[in-house]
Each structure stands twice: as structure tokens, then as C-alpha cells.
Amino acid sequence: MASIAPSRRIRRTPFTEGVEAAGVKGYTVYNHMLLPTVFESIEADYHHLKSAVQVWDVSVERQIELRGPDSARLMQMLTPRDLRGMMPGQCYYVPIVDETGGMLNDPVALKLAEDQWWISIADSDLLFWVKALAYGYRLDVLVDEPDVSPLAVQGPKAEELVGRIFGDAIQSVRFFRFGWFDFLGVSMAVARSGYSKQDGFEIYVPGTANGMPLWNALMEAGKDLDVRAGCPNLIERIEGGLLSYGNDMTRENTPHECGLGRFCSTQTAIGCVGRDALLRVAKEGPTQQIRPLVIHGDLPPCDRAWPLVAKGKRVGQVTSAAYSPDFEENVAIGMVRMTHWDEGSVLEVETPEGMREVTVHESFWI
């Protein structure tokens, strides 16, 4: 494929300089911003991620900040997950739905204080929906995108590396919690989270100017750990069942179809704008659901939905696929109709390079 024309609409990040110096080989665009997709090769990056430590420029995980007395009310309007038990210092993975129960985004929400939240968004223009709700309901809340850029440190040696920069107290940060830590006199939220199933942290870096000093400090401190620049890895995230908004699900899907029912407590999520719609679908249960799949034979890159068929009839689609070196088979994610979603069900997928046999599974690999 030809290269992409750089322009102001495709935003650089505070770390782009470091990413380029590290020899990035490919980008995608996510929230109108550059997101690296490959450094050495997707397979080499995968092995290194699972054995060492990588620093990821995930600035594209833009923050939507809610500030003011109606922040918590607005946050609960956005999601069917019950937020009443959430404490400052916690992160929640929250499906965001519209009035029909359709998925608008699947961010991580951070509660900084009762009246201050960050929504760390996936790839959709959620800011407009949040601003419109705040305006339409005359809420006493400020909604904007602050100059905060997440930098992820992922891999089995992540705790060692992050400890060298922020101190051993980092070890007491539990999964999906965050604490405040200083780097060169700047206070940063550091969470144990990230878009991989390896251990790791996400540093929410405030101020573009603080980006490269932190990047360089991590690279310097991690030399003996074989630290490298990395990025969310297609193979590893499929193995782990981490979904990609816009690829694996869209506004056409409910959280239940996405297998995100465990993050919904629709009955008690009072104020969620999609509540009535979701209560209806939750009662019946979904008629299609996301499943892990194994595809047999060689595959091209999955750059469109590939139809899943059984006896010539369409029964779903494959939306992410890659060869897994560790499992020595093609791992994939797809949406499968209930008539064919049971463990071991055998289907066919129509790829641009021909039909391939598919086995349906019920739980992801990692």
C-alpha cells in the first residue's frame, strides 16, 4: 500500500520524535492521531513484548475530561456499568452506549475525584456526544480534551523499569488502579493497565513538553532490560481477546453482543441513556456474539469484515485475524450468530484469497 500524506489533521504526539528515532515501520490513524503498528515486524515485536519490556506511544488514547459538580452524573449517563462503588484512584473499563444501546466507544474511565474524571477513549469522536449531552441536559460540567498523553510500558519487565523511574512504590499499584508519581517535578497518574495481557503500566503524561524527557529516561533506564519502542500488537491482543472498536464492534452492536455483558449492570445504572434499550436486549439475550476463532490455512491481512458462512448461508463475520507463532495457528475474532456459536462449531470464512475452514471457540487463549 502507498504511504499516507502527513498533515495537520493527522496529529503527531509528544512522543513521535522518539517513535521515529526508534525506526517505526508503520502507522495507523486513531482518533485523528498517529499510532505506530510495527517496529521490527509484528512477529518479532510480539516475541519481544512477551519476554522483555516495551514503551508504547498510545497518545491516541485521548482523554475526555469531565470537571464540575455534574461530572459523576454525566459519566453515569454514558455507561451501563454501575459507577456508584467506584473510588478515586480506580480505573473501570466502561462500554459507552447511545440511546439504542449501540456501542459508541469502549474506554477506560479514571475517577480522579468525585468532580473530575478522565475517559481514555478508543477510536471514535466521543467528545461530541459527551459535549452534546452536557449541553442538552444543561449540566454543570466542563467537557474537553486536556493535553494528557498516555505512554504505556508493557511486558514482563515493565514493573522493574517503571520502578526505576518512579520508585519501588509503583509495586503497590494494583491492576486497574492508579497513583500519582513525580517525574522531574511533574505529577503524573500511573495506572497498572494497558492494551496487552502482559503486566504493565500506563503513564498519563501531562504537557507535551514532558513527553520526550520521560521517553528518553525510560529508554536509558531500561537498556539492560532490552527495552524497545513497541506498540499494541495485533497477535497478542487477539490471543488475549482485547477488542478493537471500529474493527470488532461498531455502533451496530450492543455490549452483550461484544461479550461485555460483565461490564454492564444495567438494572442499577440509573441515568444511563441506553438503559431502557439495553434492559430489553438483556432480557432476551443477544442473538450474535463475539467469539475467538481459529482459521485454517494461509491468510492475508484482515482489512475488512470477512463473511462467515455455513452451508452457503451467512452466519457472521471475521473482523481481526493473525498468525500466532506461539499457538502455531491463525487466531481470530469474529461475530457469530447463536445458531453457530457453540464450542467446536465448524464454519467457513470468505477471505479475499479464498475460502478457509474455521473453528469456533468459547474462550480466548490468554
Ligand code: THG
Ligand atoms: N488503556 C487506556 N485507554 C484505552 C485503552 C487502553 N483506550 C482505548 C482502548 N484501549 C480501549 N479499549 C480497551 C479494551 C480492553 C481493555 C482496556 C481498554 C482492557 N481489558 C482487560 C481485559 O479485557 O482483560 C481488563 C478489563 C477489566 O477487567 O476491567 O484492559 O488499553 N488507558
